[in-house]
Amino acid sequence: xxxxxxxxxxxxxxxxxxxxxxxxxxxxxxxxxxxxxxxxxxxxxxxxxxxxxxxxxxxxxxxxxxxxxxxxxxxxxxxxxxxxxxxxxxxxxxxxxxxxxxxxxxxxxxxxxxxxxxxxxxxxxxxxxxxxxxxxxxxxxxxxxxxxxxxxxxxxxxxxxxxxxxxxxxxxxxxxxxxxxxxxxxxxxxxxxxxxxxxxxxxxxxxxxxxxxxxxxxxxxxxxxxxxxxxxxxxxxxxxxxxxxxxxxxxxxxxxxxxxxxxxxxxxxxxxxxxxxxxxxxxxxxxxxxxxxxxxxxxxxxxxxxxxxxxxxxxxxxxxxxxxxxxxxxxxxxxxxxxxxxxxxxxxxxxxxxxxxxxxxxxxxxxxxxxxx
Ligand SMILES: C[S@@+](CC[C@H](N)C(=O)[O-])C[C@H]1O[C@@H](n2cnc3c(N)ncnc32)[C@H](O)[C@@H]1O
Numbered sequence: 001x002x003x004x005x006x007x008x009x010x011x012x013x014x015x016x017x018x019x020x021x022x023x024x025x026x027x028x029x030x031x032x033x034x035x036x037x038x039x040x041x042x043x044x045x046x047x048x049x050x051x052x053x054x055x056x057x058x059x060x061x062x063x064x065x066x067x068x069x070x071x072x073x074x075x076x077x078x079x080x081x082x083x084x085x086x087x088x089x090x091x092x093x094x095x096x097x098x099x100x101x102x103x104x105x106x107x108x109x110x111x112x113x114x115x116x117x118x119x120x121x122x123x124x125x126x127x128x129x130x131x132x133x134x135x136x137x138x139x140x141x142x143x144x145x146x147x148x149x150x151x152x153x154x155x156x157x158x159x160x161x162x163x164x165x166x167x168x169x170x171x172x173x174x175x176x177x178x179x180x181x182x183x184x185x186x187x188x189x190x191x192x193x194x195x196x197x198x199x200x201x202x203x204x205x206x207x208x209x210x211x212x213x214x215x216x217x218x219x220x221x222x223x224x225x226x227x228x229x230x231x232x233x234x235x236x237x238x239x240x241x242x243x244x245x246x247x248x249x250x251x252x253x254x255x256x257x258x259x260x261x262x263x264x265x266x267x268x269x270x271x272x273x274x275x276x277x278x279x280x281x282x283x284x285x286x287x288x289x290x291x292x293x294x295x296x297x298x299x300x301x302x303x304x305x306x307x308x309x310x311x312x313x314x315x316x317x318x319x320x321x322x323x324x325x326x327x328x329x330x331x332x333x334x335x336x337x338x339x340x341x342x343x344x345x346x347x348x349x350x351x352x353x354x355x356x357x358x359x360x361x362x363x364x365x366x367x368x369x370x371x372x373x
Contacts, residue, residue, distance in 0.1 A: 041069040056250070062180050064180060067203075070252075073336050074253075074340060075150055081307040086126040087126075088198070088359060096303075104280060112363065121191050121213070121217075125144030125199075128159070132168070144172070145174075145177045146176065180208040181208075187216065191216045193217060193224070195224040195226070201227050207270050225364075227263070244353075250343070272365065272367075273366075281359045317337045317341070
């Protein structure tokens with residue numbers, strides 16, 4: 001695309017950002033300089049900015065600090081590109097991007113068997129979009145947790161601004177904390193269910209967060225995951241597969257993506273019984289839906305084409321380049337966009353190759369207490 005065309009596309013975008021006050025990436029001030037956070041984040045991933053660099057090495061903190069930095073950096077990008085839900089979802093012709101996302105959130109809630117007034121934990125809640133919709137749909141009381149203070153602040157602001165019903169507000173609670181060691185307020189055997197919605201694969205070893213979920217959920221209760229996973233077809237000996245894996249791990253703040261058979265062992269090591277496990281992305285395709293990767297390739301509807309599609313991501317990068325150059329967006333915003341591109345590109349290609357899915361569902365349960373207890 002020539003420079004003139006690029007500016008003709010960019011002008012209305014920049015215009016609407018200023019006129020409509022769109023929360024563009026780099027708008028919200030972070031509690032530390034973006035460029036510094038980015039440098040620290042890059043330290044966690046060898047040769048981070050290079051395509052085809054080494055796989056990330058073992059991290060003693062179970063990737064907790066890297067995930068915190070990553071989400072502090074990218075939350076405004078995700079809000080701009082995806083709205084209040086930071087997950088992928090299959091897409092249906094005739095349904096908007098948002099309606100498609102909400103459909104599968106509800107489907108996940110049904111698979112977990114959530115019911116009115118249940119006490120539920122959402123471990124890795126983002127800015128709480130899925131939590132708010134699932135609590136509204138099921139009537140469950142949901143406590144969300146994330147290790148990113150910026151996200152909890154956004155969740156509280158959005159709840160105040162967009163939720164009018166007190167009934168609904170009363171069912172949404174937000175906490176800052178690490179799911180590897182849950183805050184004391186989340187007591188043992190006090191929840192009916194806990195779920196990780198595209199959050200579990202940010203830890204390198206899934207046993208600690210799953211063990212914490214098992215500890216707070218009552219005997220017989222459900223612990224579920226909707227997870228970024230390699231599909232069984234993924235080949236660890238194929239350098240191209242491994243390059244895509246690394247692109248997703250670096251650009252997605254993830255580590256050690258693994259396959260369902262390996263993940264089941266992690267659930268079992270945490271003392272959970274796996275009841276069911278499947279790729280929701282493929283399940284949706286069988287039902288006639290489009291692959292989740294459409295949002296990353298061609299885009300699904302006008303908003304998603306303008307923000308998350310291949311074209312949309314380029315548009316975001318150009319916009320951010322202009323905003324950073326004229327000093328409106330913080331320094332480091334463009335590099336953050338490039339980092340996300342590692343993830344978007346790699347996930348889309350791996351999805352089309354059927355070697356990866358962001359929507360592997362695992363339903364597990366805490367073993368029921370022996371009779372008489
Ligand atoms: C991809 S986002 C998904 C957010 C949300 N479930 C959604 O679908 O919108 C992953 C979330 O996991 C959280 N997370 C990652 N590591 C965590 C940790 N160690 N403790 C708590 N939350 C964590 C991130 O802060 C982020 O909110």
